[in-house]
Amino acid sequence: MMSIVTRFAPSPTGELHLGSAYSARIAWQQAREVGGTFLVRIEDTDIRRCRREYETAILEDLRWLGLDWDGEVRRQSDHFADYGKVLDQLDARGLIYPCFCTRADIAREIAAAASAPHGPDGPLYPGTCRSLSIEERRHRIAAGHELCMRLDAVRAAEQAGPYSFVDETRGRIEGQPLLMGDFVIARKDTPTSYHLAVTVDDHLQGVTLVTRGEDLLPSTHVHGLLQKLLGYAAPQYAHHRLLTDSDGRRFAKRDKDLTIRALRDAGKTPDDVFALIAAFPAKA
Ligand code: GLU
Helix, strand or coil: CCCEEEEECCCCCCCEHHHHHHHHHHHHHHHHHHHCCEEEEEEECCCCCCCCCHHHHHHHHHHCCCCCCCCEEEEEHCCCCHHHHHHHHEEEEEEEEEEEHHHHHHHHHHHHCCCCEEEECCEECHHHHHHHHHHHHHHHHHHCCCEEEEHHHHHHHHHHCEEEEEEEECEEECCCCCCCCCCEEEECCCCCCCHHHHHHHHHHHCCCEEEEEHHHHHHHHHHHHHHHHHHCCCCEEEEEEEEEECCCCCCCCCCHEHHHHHHHHHCCCCCHHHHHHHCEEEEE
């Protein structure tokens, strides 16, 4: 039987809180129960929001909780060249295009449109820059306009063909390649985006089971699309429920008193923390 490889992939934009410790523990347990591999990956592609201090603190907290990982921690900002190569492949296949729109441009375009298709995160990008001519693109680049790169989702869906993925509790799910429209595949400031880096890394690291919150289920549809386009094997998924507080709110980095650090400073032990996690409901 193939050995299982799971991972915990935090973004270092704040300290580890109860919700993320819960997620890490599930992935860790899934690997440890069957003698598999548990990886930790630092997802710091949003270089303006991520901080090295948070990375150090998250790793320290995981160690303190006893959630030991295998091998080196992969830090995405050390691997921009890997994502750049894949971006070039997609570009050579005519699947990505530069987008010069600001947030305000996009909002204006959507407001003026007769209908605005919505995705899981709100209105989809209206495709303004998809039809720019090569000359216009060159002109804007030469003029120093800021740009990000977007996937041409319709073309990508055509090239990829149908695909599906398996979630442990939900079963096989048909991929919806257009769910996020022409999503950003490379940000303005880095040659990648969350969606591209996750897909490339899960592939390069041989991850076989992706354990993460069900808030990321829509993202799995576009990761599946990229996997199919790039010829990567699709891992299995376990989208778990989100841990919520007694008011039904999910934990977030702003809940300063429920960070692992704060609990630890208040004299709690790792067992106390896991008992606290078990006492909170995980809601759909
Ligand atoms: N880095 C993402 C986050 O912290 C998780 C991504 C994933 O598990 O695929 O929300």
